[in-house]
Amino acid sequence: EDQVTQSPEALRLQEGESSSLNCSYTVSGLRGLFWYRQDPGKGPEFLFTLYSAGEEKEKERLKATLTKKESFLHITAPKPEDSATYLCAVRAGGFKTIFGAGTRLFVKA
Amino acid sequence: GAVVSQHPSWVICKSGTSVKIECRSLDFQATTMFWYRQFPKQSLMLMATSNEGSKATYEQGVEKDKFLINHASLTLSTLTVTSAHPEDSSFYICSARLAGVDEQYFGPGTRLTVT
Numbered sequence A: 001e002d003q004v005t006q007s008p009e010a011l012r013l014q015e016g017e018s019s020s021l022n023c024s025y026t027v028s029g030l031r032g033l034f035w036y037r038q039d040p041g042k043g044p045e046f047l048f049t050l051y052s053a054g055e056e057k058e059k060e061r062l063k064a065t066l067t068k069k070e071s072f073l074h075i076t077a078p079k080p081e082d083s084a085t086y087l088c089a090v091r092a093g094g095f096k097t098i099f100g101a102g103t104r105l106f107v108k109a
Numbered sequence B: 001g002a003v004v005s006q007h008p009s010w011v012i013c014k015s016g017t018s019v020k021i022e023c024r025s026l027d028f029q030a031t032t033m034f035w036y037r038q039f040p041k042q043s044l045m046l047m048a049t050s051n052e053g054s055k056a057t058y059e060q061g062v063e064k065d066k067f068l069i070n071h072a073s074l075t076l077s078t079l080t081v082t083s084a085h086p087e088d089s090s091f092y093i094c095s096a097r098l099a100g101v102d103e104q105y106f107g108p109g110t111r112l113t114v115t
Helices: none
Strands: A003-007 A012-016 A021-028 A032-038 A045-051 A054-061 A062-066 A069-077 A084-091 A097-099 A103-108 B004-007 B008-014 B019-025 B030-037 B046-050 B067-073 B078-079 B090-097 B109-115
Touching: A003 B019, A003 B030, A012 A021, A021 A032, A032 A062, A045 A054, A045 A062, A069 A084, A069 B008, A069 B090, A097 B046, B004 B090, B008 B019, B019 B030, B019 B090, B019 B109, B030 B067, B030 B078, B046 B067, B078 B090
Parallel strands: A012 A103, B008 B109
Antiparallel strands: A003 A021, A021 A069, A032 A045, A032 A084, A054 A062, A062 A069, A084 A097, A084 A103, B004 B019, B019 B078, B030 B046, B030 B090, B067 B078, B090 B109
16 A cells, blocks of 8 residues: 655754754555645645656755655754645555655744 | 746635635646645655646545645646545645656645644
């Protein structure tokens, strides 16, 4: 069964304290892994798409990486405005997109 | 680019009435649109997938007679919650995908409260 698991459920960081969020997946025929950011009461905002192991993408303080079993979202020197829920999703061979439960990130000034 | 809008952003209705939510892709043509439901502090639950001009495909457990989806054009999809009950209160989010692109672009969501 296709599955996406994110960890940790919640992460509290001090401003400037770098860390990583994990997304592990088991799917048949990966067609893409996606990272989204969601602020409270809003729709998810698209961040990255990764397709193959070894691929990396960066945007400001965020860097997403992909292996055959998991993806990491690295946050370098986070700021309070980076506080949000980060969602990982995978599009499988059957073309359905499966979302993880998300990691709630809190960055304290 | 890839902007999706939803209207209304929030709505309060009485039990037994119907509510329509619109989802529009503003700067692209969306071959496929999706409707999700999200409960507080939980992830997105896919309700249905719709392709322009075709009937929507509903996920298991979603009542198609209660949640009517119409994808009338490449830029507009509507979700109508019929005979709403308090348990239908939730955050409804639509998304759209362009042909040949794998990622989805989400609308800002609609908060529905049924009293």
